[in-house]
Amino acid sequence: MEVLAIIGSPRGKSNTYKAVRLVEKEMKNFGDVNLEYILLNEIDLKTCKGCFNCLRIGEERCPLKDAQIEIEEKMISSDGIIFASPTYVMNVSWLFKNFLDRFAYICHRPRLFNQSALVLTTVGSYGAKTTLEYMANAVTTWGCRSIIKLPLTVPPVGGKEEIVDQDIETLEKTSKQFYNDLVNKDILSPKFSSLVQFRLQKAIFTEAGAKIDFPKDYEYYTTKISSNYYVNANVNPIKNAVAWIVEKFLMRKISS
Template structure:
């Protein structure tokens, strides 16, 4: 793809209606188009055939292809894989994301163990009538980050009905400013170095999955095939890692590995 080709932006819409969240996404898209050529595609979760996770753990033990539920989840995966970036858009429902979006996240739980979207960037949008948008943005940042996305920006907006003029203006400026930030990230080809939290997650997961070949074989083989079980590997992707963050990550991995071994000894049949 050349620098003049439009970036393919996938917008995963967590709202069940074309309300404040949709209008925020459209305004954000308009500002983004002023910065960089983009091609936006919406996924309306409310219109898809999605079924709740059954908690059978087959995606951990045998892989996601063993899931007994056959619906539109694989299609969502493919669209995320083909996109240059994904916008996760959500209103606040009961201080969290709506059920449609939570259902999707639950069904993709194996991605927390087997992350893959390292060449993708993510942007987060949350709207609320009063409270909760910061919590939703933090939750979505954790989800997207652990899935492998480079989270490059977020926008939280308070949108009571009717929206006062001063809030409308503040929301507009937020979307305009963050669109500029997002466009700059899309132009950047190299992934940023991971933060301390990301490094700790990598080492903590390696401590677990390196010893769970029998308990979670799909996870173990995925990590092994990616080369992440090699102690020389400092992160999921070859980017510079802060030496202090690496040292802390190694310590966390040692402590976590020791705990996993203890748990396996106490339950000897778990890893036979």
């Protein structure tokens, strides 16, 4: 299995990188796993300019020419992705935030439906929960079929930087859970929140005005998706019916 690890530490091979290496070691106890590492402090991924081109007219129209396309291709071809960032002031590092910003178009046009995701953060004391919630919410909108969270405490005291003992056990259990997620991939069955996201985006981006304001999204939702979800999936009819009700309610709120 091919797993891509994207490390957002400005320190490169830091506590966060070392933590992912421990995850790799644990996963290899269960089977054949190959990890490829992308260190965001080493790769050419320029700072997002907020020009809106990727959202409106397509990611290929981004004026920044760097490793963006290469990274996306690696994410799509992987079986799973580890998204890892240290916690800085109760959030991700600026490198990881820029990474998310550069792929904002995937929030509009999801495409990582075959990938399981592990979101990992290392933290000195507190703030891991909010960081992982932010990371999980972001990659959920990209279409990842499952999200597993792994917070690890690495206190910067005593001249050592080591994961606390109780978190080592969590790391071992979570690594096994992530491995099992990669192995046991059933037919995609979207969560209720993902169904609401899909129905709401489809409703917004297939309106007449979207053809002008968001032509790339209009094209995506009118020509490139299935009727019940972004891709062929096992859509629960009851969840889908409730999601339809929520969609109608939210669209009325937006229109009023």
